[in-house]
Amino acid sequence: MGITKHGLELAGFKSLGKDETVRGIFTRIEVFEIQGFTLNAPCHLPIEERIFNIPFKLGFGDSLNEICNSLVGDDFVDDEEQWKKDKLSAPPFMLVAFGPTGEHSSSGTHVKRHETSIATYDSFREAKDELKSQVDAVIPPLLTALAITFSNEQQLVRFIPRQSAFVGTTRDGTTIYDLRFEFSGGSYSSQRISAEQLNEQTGIALDRANQFTNKVADFHYLAANETDPLKRFLFFFLSLERMINSTFECISNPCDLAAVVLLTSNRPKLTESLGWLLRELQRGNGKVFAGLRARFLWCVTHRWNHMTDADFEIFRTLIEVRNDIAHGHESKPNGAAVTEIETLALRIMGDV
Incomplete structure (x- = not known):
């Protein structure tokens, strides 16, 4: 059951005017904690790739916000340290960015306006579906190929999903925030790898990902x-x-x-x-x-x-x-x- 209009208004949302709407282009970001190796840099150069002809950007590093900035030009969270405590998570991280989409119009009736952003509630389903179909096609073969390529008989490497973000931008640069989905995980050991190893292994994994059904x-x-x-x-x-x-x-x-x-x-x-x-x-x-x-x-x-x-x-x-x-x-x-x-x-x- 969705939140009622009354519930939205209690949460600080305001009703849109009769001819008022919100339009924006959207990006979806998938955050993964890497378990099994460590990095020595807050952010490595982003990688632009395609799997099954679907474009995406890939970023690695120890700083969630620096990786996100390298991919989409914005922070992922206000407080990284608090986010890591809340998620029981630790670096390094991998972020995968999909989009931007074409422009979509809001189907919702309420918004919450801030100085530099707008919050909406389940108002851009078409944009979400568009990006979700890309995520569903790319993430399974990508993570499988990465795990296979980086793992060895002494050390299994895992990429654990920690959070997804669906974020939009209006024509005037205002950020649109929508729902996020969260996950949690367990314990592991790690080995350090260099930037050169990271780039080489990632390249091999991306080649493999296109071969998996x-x-x-x-x-x-x-x-x-x-x-x-x-x-x-x-x-x-x-x-x-x-x-x-x-x-x-x-x-x-x-x-x-x-x-x-x-x-x-x-x-x-x-x-x-x-x-x-x-x-x-x-x-x-x-x-x-x-x-x-x-x-x-x-x-x-x-x-x-x-x-x-x-x-x-x-x-x-x-x-x-x-x-x-x-x-x-x-x-x-x-x-x-x-x-x-x-x-x-x-x-x-x-x-x-």
Whole structure:
């Protein structure tokens, strides 16, 4: 239920005149806390990029307001230190800016005017929808690619959403403020990276982001930002499953016995696992590839050359965890399984 006109007026909003309206162009800013590495500068040079031909700006640094100024020419908050306390958040941060849109007219009936700004209440839905569609298309593959590129076996890197801002500007430069959406998060460790590493890794991530389908990236994004262990595990598993199936479908001759024999001899780190697949095919079990275990192994042998027997065993164990949950034997995965599936997903997707 929305706020009534009476409620708006109690909050200090005034009714617009009969022919009065508010017009403006709008920007949406997404704020992420980076967990897993630190920076040594309040703000790095902004990056302008496109994913799926959608333009956006990307900024990194330790100062929320300096990053925001580099992207859109304005502070994000009045008091950074208080904002960090309220959000239980710490630098470094990444900001992603979308827009500006074309000019939109207010559909609302009330405003609250200040000296240099106007507050509106849910008055620019078309502009919000326009920017939200851009955010929904770009953020999942972008964050997935960034996490994959910056993480390694010793250090997982996460980009935790902290706040979104939908802000507009009138023709005379007055700022229009509207609703904001907030999030919260947990604890982590970090490693320091240089500006050169930041730029290099970000460039790699942006290239990768354009290669991910949203079918894969959406579930990885949901998993990365989920705090419930069960949901986190299942979202990562769905992301892995989609990646395995899409990769498998691109490989020809999945039942080529000669290819399996050759691969067995050329991949000593996968000898045991490939031996299992070879035995199944020798028995004439062509249906073996209906299962995710065999598909995973086939993708490993043909595309994911950095994987080993140990990775295959981890995946086999994760399938058992998923099955135990599905069949009611377990109500949730243990902490090790959640960490293992995230690490495995990053290792696989990092080969894209």
